[in-house]
Amino acid sequence: MTPKKIIIILAIALGILHHDTWNWGNSDLVLGFMPMGLFYHSCYSLAAAILWVFAIKFAWPKDLVDWAEGGDSDES
Secondary structure (H helix, E strand, C coil), X not given: CCHHHHHHHHHHHHHHHCCCHHHCCCCXXXXXXXXXXXXXXXXXXXXXXXXXXXXXXXXXXXXXXXXHHCCCCCCC
């Protein structure tokens, strides 16, 4: 499986996990001060940021970068 497909699957999984209906009624506090829903979304945001780092590193189209930097210019 290519890195691009893995990143797409993980992005879809994050999209599904974003709707955390199981935390709506949870009034527990994490570390004694943070509501569970806020803690969940903090962890979710970190996971999304890490996923985008991997997406840029492994799945970003290199020919697009070359074109944007002017290194691969077919126009004359």
